[in-house]
Amino acid sequence: MTAFGVEDVVQALQAVRQRWREGQHRSLDQGERELPDREALADIVGTLKGVLFPMRLGPPNLRQETENFYIGHALDASLHALLAQARLEFHHKARHGPRDHDAIEARALAVMRDFAAQLPEIRSQLDTDVLAAWQGDPAAGSVDEVLLCYPGIQAMIHHRLAHALYRLELPLLARVIAELAHAQTGIDIHPGAQIGGSFFIDHGTGVVIGETSVIGERVRIYQAVTLGAKRFPRDANGHLEKGGARHPIVEDDVVIYAGATILGRVTIGRGAVIGGNVWITQDVPAGVRVMQAESRNEAVATPGVSP
Amino acid sequence: MTAFGVEDVVQALQAVRQRWREGQHRSLDQGERELPDREALADIVGTLKGVLFPMRLGPPNLRQETENFYIGHALDASLHALLAQARLEFHHKARHGPRDHDAIEARALAVMRDFAAQLPEIRSQLDTDVLAAWQGDPAAGSVDEVLLCYPGIQAMIHHRLAHALYRLELPLLARVIAELAHAQTGIDIHPGAQIGGSFFIDHGTGVVIGETSVIGERVRIYQAVTLGAKRFPRDANGHLEKGGARHPIVEDDVVIYAGATILGRVTIGRGAVIGGNVWITQDVPAGVRVMQAESRNEAVATPGVSP
């Protein structure tokens, strides 16, 4: 007998798993893991950061005159590692029917080629994000400080990589990469969101940007801003309808201050300014400033005592 | 002489520690560390995740046909590691009086047996949480994505383990496990909170659930929801009264949207819906929808210029 009744717990856990697997119509007793791996993706993204910004996010002992060697090697290694994860996702997606292994392999290879080809454009866009942060924050000391320190930039590096994978029909890999940034920064951007250049998120904790959001150029948002869905329509069986445009469109040059909540497929017009903590569920015309009604500032002040 | 005056700093730091220890009535010069270790608990929880969900959170090369071997070994190892941490907490709790080593040892062993026996039920409950997320989020692609990616599920795995330890009178271990989830997800659930099955937290950053909260079945909450205390009564000496029911009761099938704040020992009745950013300090009857007063939506829109 073991000290803690391990044998019994093992049996009981097996019974629970069996129930779950039956409920989910999964294989009951055979097979290896077929899901992408969070740790592996964290390593891949870490390497891709060095590929994109070798002298600032690459290995500390890198020298500029040989950075292409590093990039070539690190890129090739991380693409092959990502290929393995892509295979897992494609197999997982195909798990309910017959699998065409050759087709999956061909597709995974094609996807990796496409993804690799997009990296220079991704770096280009990220450069505009870095400049936007440097220009938009009076506390920023240099573009290097922005890249090293700003959680908004970390979140956007993850997002621009994740969004490319999302469009290449690898939504699970994309989601894991997005959640790695969420855990690190408190910024939760669904990989489906479309975000233009020169995007700046300041502070960032609590930001939520939903799957079908569309954001233009030179938009600036602050901590705890939500671009969310207003309601979740259900189908005839009472199940949620998945997909469907349900998050805001934010046009160019909009600023959204901290804590503002914008819900539903509304449009915030070009150059609009949304004040802190404002709650928006309807379209806002271009160029308009939306602030809290006066009652919001009528906080009641009463003489008190320090606690 | 050292370059940075290290000897002097060492002496000065010792003087500060001495003052603290005198103030705290601690031993001044002897003894080894008697506190649980955050890193050790992080490892233990990491292993227990694999014990609970072997094919999705266990080691990447695990195969289903031999998962019981893995579970048995990993469970036994992590229970013994947890036993060592439990001993530390029991000794720490007993530090002000005479210690009965045999009694502490017997109790630590008994607690581990109880904890192990609860694991199958914990897995069962977590299965309902996973299903609730899958059914409650239109962006969720599969139950596997939920388990791999959703911070709310990570927080609930930690919480259900931590709550079991909290009830077994290991509140410090429980708290460390809760804070590990808080750091990772931005979701801060006190291990004392009682939470029913099929609980779903979406996005999650900024959620706070207080120690004496009671949550029913099939409750759904969003980011930045607070279930907090309203006031902190003090005793005759002006010290806070510790313990005492001071957080909300949330009945079955309640939905609480993002940013809502519910304070004090109030009851949110079965099936109620609490709108985003709403501030509640009184009971809400069953089946009622509480939304912001109109003034909340009277945001003032004025023509502006883009910044």
Next chain:
Amino acid sequence: MTAFGVEDVVQALQAVRQRWREGQHRSLDQGERELPDREALADIVGTLKGVLFPMRLGPPNLRQETENFYIGHALDASLHALLAQARLEFHHKARHGPRDHDAIEARALAVMRDFAAQLPEIRSQLDTDVLAAWQGDPAAGSVDEVLLCYPGIQAMIHHRLAHALYRLELPLLARVIAELAHAQTGIDIHPGAQIGGSFFIDHGTGVVIGETSVIGERVRIYQAVTLGAKRFPRDANGHLEKGGARHPIVEDDVVIYAGATILGRVTIGRGAVIGGNVWITQDVPAGVRVMQAESRNEAVATPGVSP
């Protein structure tokens, strides 16, 4: 040819970097990395935590009777490691002009000596923070639990170290240390903020404290509190003016509840209490309690159905 066109991607990435470097007037093809390293600073801060609190945040096998040996060795090693990072920042700052290597070296050494000499005072202040948490939270079981578990304390350890470096004109190192805490706790304190003793942040996720904030003694704040800037003045060229006092002054004994937002160079007078979610842009006199106007609690309750 490589499988994924790596050679082409390498060339295209080089073209993008070239554009960036030209835009930033950086060297195009030579030189080694000259930026501080986030990982190195994380290690240094991790060691300094053990130096400040050897028996609770130091190595698990430390014994009190020999803690000074540990402190002396760990302190010396981490100061030399920090010296290397300080050199990098001073060189980076001087990158646009001729560099006086000897002057940089002398200054880096002097700064390290100053920083080391401040550590005992930093520990002293942190002791008051720990006591404040223990006295201010009814859920706190012991001062040890506070130090082990409370994210607010972790954030303050980082802040008090970072603030010392900020004052010693190492703002980039300071900022990285602050962001390490932000990533871990969701608490974003700019290293420039001046914060008195006995400061307590409960829960903490979403707290933002701006660069020029000034906080007195015995202040207590809750999650999602913002001490922010109200507007960002621009100079004649339309660029943001950097620097300049633009964040609140919070006097002694103030309490600020969750979600409150205080913007601009306003003063919250001694002993004032700011209610949850309140929005403040003007001075608050000493001793006053500011709560939401009634309309805030006029949430509209309508009979509904559970979703």
Next chain:
Amino acid sequence: MTAFGVEDVVQALQAVRQRWREGQHRSLDQGERELPDREALADIVGTLKGVLFPMRLGPPNLRQETENFYIGHALDASLHALLAQARLEFHHKARHGPRDHDAIEARALAVMRDFAAQLPEIRSQLDTDVLAAWQGDPAAGSVDEVLLCYPGIQAMIHHRLAHALYRLELPLLARVIAELAHAQTGIDIHPGAQIGGSFFIDHGTGVVIGETSVIGERVRIYQAVTLGAKRFPRDANGHLEKGGARHPIVEDDVVIYAGATILGRVTIGRGAVIGGNVWITQDVPAGVRVMQAESRNEAVATPGVSP
């Protein structure tokens, strides 16, 4: 230009590799590594030692009451890891012709099953080796000391595993495992050697046992003993003839003292004793003691001075 002319060295190294690959008729520019990996095999053997001797070479925190869980998990994991290495060797062997992937896979699986089934017998034989060491060395304090400390036992664990793989036609994996022991112990046993039970090698440094050696039961040898080949016949083209019995047969109960050299397909008869440093190239009858001729002891002693 790089500091050290790296680009030129890269080109020159490529030219050398090209020459080698042409000379070896290898692919010039494509393909991934197809050789077994020394590090991977070191990990596998390390785990198999724990499978064979769980309480003495397994993880330090193992407990006897749950050792079967550990063994099942570790065995399964290491067999699958070994399977991957076996695939590499079979593919490498088939590299010059068309490859039947399915046949290789089927064979690799079959080989792993056979190998696994031999492990209990291998443990049984190793138990006799441990007892032989304990009984044969006056300095041995316990059977546990033998297993923990004696390099001869480490070498035999490697050998008995490697020999099983050698017989299963995986000579390259076998050789790597043998060389891992050689590097650790200085004992060089070719995996082809057939060695009976209760075999004891004392000290061991410099022992060489050739590929076609045959050793009986209860044989004991000391450091620097060689069981080697006498000559290497060449074929008509002047190439060495590979394979062919060319090393000694050592019958049961033979003892061979340190530094003795036995060369060629000779037979050392049952119970014979071979003295230290003796050089043997002919059969030795059973029961005979072979010592150095007297002249060996006629060392010339002359009055000298200490150097």
Next chain:
Amino acid sequence: MTAFGVEDVVQALQAVRQRWREGQHRSLDQGERELPDREALADIVGTLKGVLFPMRLGPPNLRQETENFYIGHALDASLHALLAQARLEFHHKARHGPRDHDAIEARALAVMRDFAAQLPEIRSQLDTDVLAAWQGDPAAGSVDEVLLCYPGIQAMIHHRLAHALYRLELPLLARVIAELAHAQTGIDIHPGAQIGGSFFIDHGTGVVIGETSVIGERVRIYQAVTLGAKRFPRDANGHLEKGGARHPIVEDDVVIYAGATILGRVTIGRGAVIGGNVWITQDVPAGVRVMQAESRNEAVATPGVSP
């Protein structure tokens, strides 16, 4: 069913272990590991090397002005780690009878104190060994090179530590430490051997020094020298008699060249020189040079052909 029949192998291995444990009169199904741990001892010895030679074998970033801090901390940590291993050996030794836990604990503590107190003398002796190597090898460039590179010095650091433990009745710990050096250097010194100061082993591979050897001051030996036992007396039951002086005494200032073999309790007198490959089983008077008889040089040279 598992792919490789793991369940069956697990059962069969259990049966083999059961047979062994019955044969060895061990517990059949309970208990944790009670043997010292090779990895733990390797770490301890690695740290003690830094304690003894801080600026040459300590951490690379150590500075002389603070070396005492490092030594104090590292010494304390390694003594406590060694204490844990000592406890294991004392418990293992007492496994066949009733155990007096308090007595074992007291003894382990006392032994550690004694061991610690011997470290300065051990360093002193090692300094003489380093000087002997520097003076004795024309290829040695500096005393630092000797300490960094010479395997004989590494072996002697291990030996002088192991011998201290051997005398403190911890022969198993001592043996593991000796075997760590043997694996690294090919030099096999039994921890029981008594070795005077200024001892120099050049090259070292294949050296064997037996348990009861006694070596004087300023002795120099070369690779493959054996100081061994001549015969192994057995008791009435046919078992080897353990213990008993059976290895050579080598007096001061002796030199023994490569490959020489000296067997039995013979005495090599002060200042004697033993030539390469010589075989000695009798006393050698002081000051005498022993070389191979002429016949050793009568190698037969015959005209040959290059192979």
Next chain:
Amino acid sequence: MTAFGVEDVVQALQAVRQRWREGQHRSLDQGERELPDREALADIVGTLKGVLFPMRLGPPNLRQETENFYIGHALDASLHALLAQARLEFHHKARHGPRDHDAIEARALAVMRDFAAQLPEIRSQLDTDVLAAWQGDPAAGSVDEVLLCYPGIQAMIHHRLAHALYRLELPLLARVIAELAHAQTGIDIHPGAQIGGSFFIDHGTGVVIGETSVIGERVRIYQAVTLGAKRFPRDANGHLEKGGARHPIVEDDVVIYAGATILGRVTIGRGAVIGGNVWITQDVPAGVRVMQAESRNEAVATPGVSP
């Protein structure tokens, strides 16, 4: 007081170090470590092996089509790491006089360039060594097995790198690299030895090749062969004369069988064959076979009993 009197031991160790440093005329209380680091060199050599043989000793996931990227990056990184070690050695060498930092730096850079430029030739020579092993050992299955498994090849990779550094006046780095191979393989080649192409060492344990040895093309040696010095002349002060040709010259196509000892500046003529265990202190003409005199085979065989 500490449990083990650590403070006293620290003081006593300091006194011993003080004595040593006074005796060695070293600085008594200041300064950082100025010696090359064994671990750093082990990493560098490990990387250089991958640079030389990317598809067989490089990272397991490397692909041939991108190997140049890897080589360029790994080579640049390891050359810069080696540069740091070279600086340490040059500074150490200059420790007794005034140091010209700029001259040392310039020289270290020049040496690295030279070393890098020799790598292609080193790879070329190693290719001949691999072929020699494959052609010379009937047990070798393929050239890949040779490179993966043969300790003689590992030793030669280290030697050819170390010899290049030795000639570039970095004898200490060279020696550390040689000792890394010695520890791994039991083959002790002084980095000063000059060794031609197609050199094959079989088995290798116990081989010693001295500093001034000169070895021609296509030489083959076996385990325990010594190419040593015969005597060590002393100067007028009784100190050893350092340097000076004192080891054998071995001409092309010589074979030396196991255990042979060749001492002094003798010449073994082209194509000679030296038999096992032969002892040579005089020249051997070209083409001659030297075997043991008959008496060596007159081992005395007497009827005995098995032990």
